Amino acid sequence: METVTDPKAVVTKTFFDALGRRTATVENYLAGANYWTVEPLSPKSRAADECRITATTYDMAGNTVTLTAVDPDHDGNLADNQVTV
Numbered sequence: 001m002e003t004v005t006d007p008k009a010v011v012t013k014t015f016f017d018a019l020g021r022r023t024a025t026v027e028n029y030l031a032g033a034n035y036w037t038v039e040p041l042s043p044k045s046r047a048a049d050e051c052r053i054t055a056t057t058y059d060m061a062g063n064t065v066t067l068t069a070v071d072p073d074h075d076g077n078l079a080d081n082q083v084t085v
């Protein structure tokens with residue numbers, strides 16, 4: 001995992017798989033049980049600007065297969081995940 005903090009103290013946290021590929025990016029990352037059931041793909045209900053999650057999957061060759069906006073309405077329910085193939 002890697003975190004980057006911008007001058008306004010907004011944190012972007014990036015998650016990687018065992019091959020070093022970026023699997024998820026969380027913008028305006030906030031830590032703790034108030035925000036997460038399981039990081040980084042099962043967020044809890046939160047404010048609209050908190051923990052904006054984008055997940056990436058890859059094929060065996062390392063090509064991007066899907067991009068997913070995880071819980072884009074921030075209600076903690078993943079039914080609205082927006083998958084781009």
Ligand SMILES: [Ca+2]
Pocket residue numbers: 071072073074075076077078079080081
């Ligand atoms: Ca949702």
